Amino acid sequence: xxxxxxxxxxxxxxxxxxxxxxxxxxxxxxxxxxxxxxxxxxxxxxxxxxxxxxxxxxxxxxxxxxxxxxxxxxxxxxxxxxxxxxxxxxxxxxxxxxxxxxxxxxxxxxxxxxxxxxxxxxxxxxxxxxxxxxxxxxxxxxxxxxxxxxxxxxxxxxxxxxxxxxxxxxxxxxxxxxxxxxxxxxxxxxxxxxxxxxxxxxxxxxxxxxxxxxxxxxxxxxxxxxxxxxxxxxxxxxxxxxxxxxxxxxxxxxxxxxxxxxxxxxxxxxxxxxxxxxxxxxxxxxxxxxxxxxxxxxxxxxxxxxxxxxxxxxxxxxxxxxxxxxxxxxxxxxxxxxxxxxxxxxxxxxxxxxxxxxxxxxxxxxxxxxxxxxxxxxxxxxxxxxxxxxxxxxxxxxxxxxxxxxxxxxxxxxxxxxxxxxxxxxxxxxxxxxxxxxxxxxxxxxxxxxxxxxxxxxxxxxxxxxxxxxxxxxxxxxxxxxxxxxxxxxxxxxxxxxxxxxxxxxxxxxxxxxxxxxxxxxxxxxxxxxxxxxxxxxxxxxxxxxxxxxxxxxxxxxxxxxxxxxxxxxxxxxxxxxxxxxxxxxxxxxxxxxxxxxxxxxxxxxxxxxxxxxxxxxxxxxxxxxxxxxxxxxxxxxxxxxxxxxxxxxxxxxxxxxxxxxxxxxxxxxxxxxxxxxxxxxxxxxxxxxxxxxxxxxxxxxxxxxxxxxxxxx
Numbered sequence: 168x169x170x171x172x173x174x175x176x177x178x179x180x181x182x183x184x185x186x187x188x189x190x191x192x193x194x195x196x197x198x199x200x201x202x203x204x205x206x207x208x209x210x211x212x213x214x215x216x217x218x219x220x221x222x223x224x225x226x227x228x229x230x231x232x233x234x235x236x237x238x239x240x241x242x243x244x245x246x247x248x249x250x251x252x253x254x255x256x257x258x259x260x261x262x263x264x265x266x267x268x269x270x271x272x273x274x275x276x277x278x279x280x281x282x283x284x285x286x287x288x289x290x291x292x293x294x295x296x297x298x299x300x301x302x303x304x305x306x307x308x309x310x311x312x313x314x315x316x317x318x319x320x321x322x323x324x325x326x327x328x329x330x331x332x333x334x335x336x337x338x339x340x341x342x343x344x345x346x347x348x349x350x351x352x353x354x355x356x357x358x359x360x361x362x363x364x365x366x367x368x369x370x371x372x373x374x375x376x377x378x379x380x381x382x383x384x385x386x387x388x389x390x391x392x393x394x395x396x397x398x399x400x401x402x403x404x405x406x407x408x409x410x411x412x413x414x415x416x417x418x419x420x421x422x423x424x425x426x427x428x429x430x431x432x433x434x435x436x437x438x439x440x441x442x443x444x445x446x447x448x449x450x451x452x453x454x455x456x457x458x459x460x461x462x463x464x465x466x467x468x469x470x471x472x473x474x475x476x477x478x479x480x481x482x483x484x485x486x487x488x489x490x491x492x493x494x495x496x497x498x499x500x501x502x503x504x505x506x507x508x509x510x511x512x513x514x515x516x517x518x519x520x521x522x523x524x525x526x527x528x529x530x531x532x533x534x535x536x537x538x539x540x541x542x543x544x545x546x547x548x549x550x551x552x553x554x555x556x557x558x559x560x561x562x563x564x565x566x567x568x569x570x571x572x573x574x575x576x577x578x579x580x581x582x583x584x585x586x587x588x589x590x591x592x593x594x595x596x597x598x599x600x601x602x603x604x605x606x607x608x609x610x611x612x613x614x615x616x617x618x619x620x621x622x623x624x625x626x627x628x629x630x631x632x633x634x635x636x637x638x639x640x641x642x643x644x645x646x647x648x649x650x651x652x653x654x655x656x657x658x659x660x661x662x663x664x665x666x667x668x669x670x671x672x673x674x675x676x677x678x679x680x681x682x683x684x685x686x687x688x689x690x691x692x693x694x695x696x697x698x699x700x701x702x703x704x705x706x707x708x709x710x711x712x713x714x715x716x717x718x719x720x721x722x723x724x725x726x727x728x729x730x731x732x733x734x735x736x737x738x739x740x741x742x743x744x745x746x747x748x749x750x751x752x753x754x755x756x757x758x759x760x761x762x763x764x765x766x767x768x769x770x771x772x773x774x775x776x777x778x779x780x781x782x783x784x785x786x787x788x789x790x791x792x793x794x795x796x797x798x799x800x801x802x803x804x805x806x807x808x809x810x811x812x813x814x815x816x817x818x819x820x821x822x823x824x825x826x827x828x829x830x831x832x833x834x835x836x837x838x839x840x841x842x843x844x845x846x847x848x849x850x851x852x853x854x855x856x857x858x859x860x861x862x863x864x865x866x867x868x869x870x871x872x873x874x875x876x877x878x879x880x881x
Contacts, residue, residue: 175215175263182252182260183211189248196239206238214253215261218273228277232284236292241330243434246285250278250438279442286435290409293331297411297428300329332408332429335415338385338422340365352408352431354400365425370397370405384414387422395432407433449522451499452506460521460529461581467533468584470576477541477573479530479548480588481509484566484600486526497558502526504558505565508551512544529588541573545603568596569603621673623659628683632658635690636865640714640836640858643850650712652748652858653691654865655683675720684721689734691715694868696740714746714776719753728764731773742772746797750778754793762794769794776836781824790831798828800854802839808848809841818852825853 187204196203210231217227235249253274262270326333332349336342345360353360365381374394383389391413398406409430417423447459455463467476483505490498506520509528513520517533530548532540548569555562570591572584579587587606595604627633637651657665674680695713702711721727735742747768754761754777769775776797777790781804790798804821807814828835840846840859849857863870 175261178260179211179215180208182215182256183208185256186211186249186252189252190240190245193242193244193248194238194240195242203238210234211261214257214277217277218257218261218270219263219265223273223276225276225280228280229284229287231277232281232286233288235281235285236288241289241292243431246282247434247438250281253278253281275442275445279446282435282438282442286439290430293409293430296329296331300326300331300333300428332427332431334360334427334429336365336425336427338425340385343424349429352406352429353398354402365427368398370399372397381412384412385422385425387414390414405433406431407436449506452503452522454506454510454528455519455521457521457523460519460523460531461585463519463521463531464581464584467531468576468579468581470533472577473535474533474576475535475537475574476576476584477532477537477544477571478584478588479541479545479603480570480572480585480592481528481530481548481567482592482596483526484568484596489563493559493561500558501556501563501565504556505552509548512547512551515540518544529585537573541571545569545571549601549603566601568592568600570595570606571603572606617673620659620662620665620670621677624670624674624677624679624683627657627659628679628686632660633683633686634658635687635694635868637694637868637871638858638865639863639871640712640856641862643846643854643857648711648871649856650695650714650746651868651871652714653687653694653716655687671718675718678720680718680720681724684718685730685734688715688731689738692734692738692740692745695744696738698868698871699740699744710744712744712746712774714748716778717747717749719750722749722753722761722764728767731768732771742768743774746774746776748776748778748799749795751780757793762792766794769796790827790833795833797834797836798824799836799838800824802837802859805837805839805845805849808845813848818848821849821854822852829853 183204187200187207190207191200191203194203198206213227213231217224232246235245240246240249257274257277258267258270326346329346329348332346332352334342334345334349342361342363342365345357350357350360369378373396377394377396380389380392380394384392391411393409393411396408396410398408400406409432411428413426413428414422415424415426447456447462448454449456464476464478467474470476486498486501489501502522505526505528506522509520509530513530513532515532518531520528520530522528530544532544534540549567552565552567555564557563570588570593572588572591574584591604591606594607595602598604634656636654636656638654639648640650640652641647642649655667655671657670659665671680674683691713692715695711699710717727731745731747735745747765749765765775774797775793775795776799777793777795778799779801780798781801800821804817804824807817825835834855835853837849837854837857838859840849840857840861842861846857846861
């Protein structure tokens with residue numbers, strides 16, 4: 168019989184046990200270890216809840232760091248051991264079923280917050296001690312004679328027992344007295360320390376104002392100063408401190424001594440540097456990450472006059488295929504190899520390489536002459552990617568597309584530069600990849616406009632910004648109007664009326680073409696019902712029909728047939744009044760599953776037209792298997808017929824297509840008819856119907872008969 172799985176509370180207590188065992192030996196507390204463990208339990212629970220919270224809350228980590236100081240865990244080793252425990256065991260015991268990478272990232276942020284909270288609390292505690300010591304020192308100088316012994320005893324207790332370093336020197340800088348904590352910090356004996364002078368403790372990292380403040384203090388112009396200062400130890404290592412120096416005066420207010428209070432911040436500084444590195448570098452490749460790169464880019468684009476910058480934005484071509492076929496482990500190894508190669512390309516001053524995420528990398532160069540340098544940098548990057556990468560016994564070819572942005576500093580912000588580079592990179596990828604392209608402001612503006620239109624599409628449909636224009640379909644024999652093609656337009660608030668070529672590809676890309684196409688179909692069917700009610704039916708040609716375009720995305724939508732049936736039934740229109748136009752390219756190589764909905768619609772009585780016929784290079788023999796009743800001949804075949812005489816080759820081609828279509832019992836419609844000569848030639852060749860500006864431009868539904876008849880009769 169298998170054991171019951173551990174509960175989350177059991178795993179939490181195991182984590183607390185490990186934590187208490189690590190920290191208890193370096194904690195100054197009167198509690199027993201089990202009692203100390205109970206003090207850590209609520210802190211661990213707060214970390215666990217913050218780790219698994221829907222929205223990460225680093226304030227919980229800061230609060231835990233503060234609570235450690237309150238629990239007397241003030242030794243620097245207590246923080247180091249606590250962070251090591253959190254790093255090694257928090258995700259393991261408290262992570263639950265969350266994504267490991269996300270949990271580790273959250274754990275790192277909690278550690279950073281713990282360190283910050285611990286440092287802040289320890290600083291406040293230290294400053295309180297410093298204030299008490301300074302007050303005691305001042306009181307020791309001004310106490311009356313009869314209380315001198317007691318005061319000196321109290322001062323000695325504070326002086327010797329303090330956890331921070333304390334030193335007293337005269338105004339010439341000669342060290343007179345130091346406590347044990349200061350000796351341990353410097354690794355010196357009392358005698359060696361007393362032989363030193365304050366002015367000898369210079370360090371290359373001293374802040375510029377350090378010794379100016381010191382001179383003001385010993386002159387009596389300043390009572391105290393506080394700053395961060397580094398010191399050299401005898402063994403050559405560096406001691407970092409929070410240093411407070413105060414001036415001690417006698418009863419008459421004359422300066423006598425200087426009192427230095429030092430807090431050892433070396434371990435905390437190293438920890439902060441480590442956390443800073445982890446926060447600004449990519450864990451997989453070791454390259455600078457997006458955060459650090461953006462800081463560098465911001466400095467580059469805001470540099471002084473005469474400075475320029477160049478940015479290469481790289482995206483690997485086909486990286487998803489490698490991940491999908493070989494696994495993410497192989498993809499990660501490829502990214503590491505690419506990162507190493509890129510790092511070798513950016514070794515000159517002012518150059519850097521970073522990983523933005525996924526398979527996207529950037530390279531930055533700065534200086535007065537980046538116009539040539541950035542092209543050379545891009546060429547080096549393309550060159551180092553040529554050699555295959557061997558992973559799991561396979562040689563993988565690495566290709567990449569690069570977008571380049573170069574220009575003077577001070578003209579654009581970092582976000583705008585990065586967006587331009589991203590747009591340019593995708594332009595290089597669209598051109599076939601394995602190349603680099605230079606940023607083009609016009610192309611950027613076009614891409615931004617496309618993006619704006621894409622994001623505005625859903626709301627535009629809800630707000631009713633789309634409308635339909637209708638172009639008549641005219642019979643070439645008698646000039647009668649047989650119907651019209653519905654053409655959707657977008658009345659954009661900023662850009663005015665937009666044709667379908669501006670937004671239909673965007674709608675197809677986002678999937679909005681399905682609801683938009685459904686709306687166009689329903690509006691068009693309602694319109695043809697109104698026409699039929701108003702104009703009735705021609706005795707010879709029958710009632711008017713409506714042609715509606717069907718995109719490839721709609722063709723594969725599973726609800727196409729049912730939605731069409733619902734619209735026809737809801738509007739009370741017969742299926743014969745509707746013709747759905749499908750482009751020839753959408754049906755090239757179509758299998759039975761793709762043709763099934765068209766066959767179902769055709770069997771109901773809906774006519775199917777093969778639009779743009781002649782542009783898709785389809786096999787003419789396949790026409791018999793397609794459920795189409797109309798061929799719409801592309802305008803490219805009839806353009807030469809606008810002049811007289813027409814190109815005889817084009818005449819033969821059109822004549823052959825018409826003959827083939829009629830032999831298959833298909834009607835032929837011609838698009839783009841613009842002249843009377845063209846219309847007459849097409850009539851002679853046997854084409855059935857036509858549409859174009861010769862008859863009427865697309866317009867509102869009420870102008871259908873007026874436009875068609877006026878243009879046809881001249």
